Amino acid sequence: MRHRPRHLINSADAELWPAWLLRARRNADARALATADWVVRDRDGAYLATVDARRNLHTLPPIHSSRNSETWRSLVRAADIQTPVHVLPMHGLERRLHQLGLDADDYARRTGLMPVAEPSRLTLAGFDRYRRPLWLSDGAARAWNQLQAAAAVDGVALDAISGYRSHAYQMGIFARKRARDLSVDEILAVNAAPGFSEHHCGDALDIGTEGEPPAEESFEHTKAFHWLSGHAGDFGFRLSYPRDNPHGIVYEPWHWRWHAA
Ligand SMILES: [Zn+2]
Structure with a gap:
């Protein structure tokens, strides 16, 4: 059985969700979700990208600005259970x-x-x-x-x-x-x-x-x-x-x- 992540990773702009806990909202997402370990969502719940077992990011259509990808990569790094938990900044x-x-x-x-x-x-x-x-x-x-x-x-x-x-x-x-x-x-x-x-x-x-x-x-x-x-x-x-x-x-x-x- 595939490894099923059991954590939610948070940042001020986006979240990383275990893919097995999410349902595809559009046909275009269904296949991507089925093969993903994680899904990057924005704080309103829109799906932005998937992360596969080798930790590669795949942007979901519509293509979102690539300037976010560094945020997404830091979320993926934070999914490592060895990374200490911190609190998010509250500015804003x-x-x-x-x-x-x-x-x-x-x-x-x-x-x-x-x-x-x-x-x-x-x-x-x-x-x-x-x-x-x-x-x-x-x-x-x-x-x-x-x-x-x-x-x-x-x-x-x-x-x-x-x-x-x-x-x-x-x-x-x-x-x-x-x-x-x-x-x-x-x-x-x-x-x-x-x-x-x-x-x-x-x-x-x-x-x-x-x-x-x-x-x-x-x-x-x-x-x-x-x-x-x-x-x-x-x-x-x-x-x-x-x-x-x-x-x-x-x-x-x-x-x-x-x-x-
Ligand atoms: Zn209460």
């Missing part, structure tokens, strides 16, 4: 927030939240409830897999609702809601400002259980939540937003963050 975030009508400093002051950088590499921690790849930091992925297995032994079925989310993803949610004429305050009541979500760092995930809707306070009354309250700490996970937390964020019994020992 403040400007993009401003374009959405949000003052980053003011938001930070009001909530006590800090901007959260994205890591350069994430690990596949399995799949979430919706069969999407679940990306977490290496440590959080290992801890989540152990936590989920230990819960199963005790007869508790835990699933993941959502793990790592990029700044761009959160920005997209925000922009779509703004386009539907929702005010900034209305959006902030339910979504963290882009760049300020714990999900950006890859250490946080939303946990659910069978038969329970995602991200509802009712999760607090499940067997799963009671199990987590007693055991999650043994695996390094803590509830980020308990009742009456100082950030003014609603109580989120489903949102847990892994803290390295």
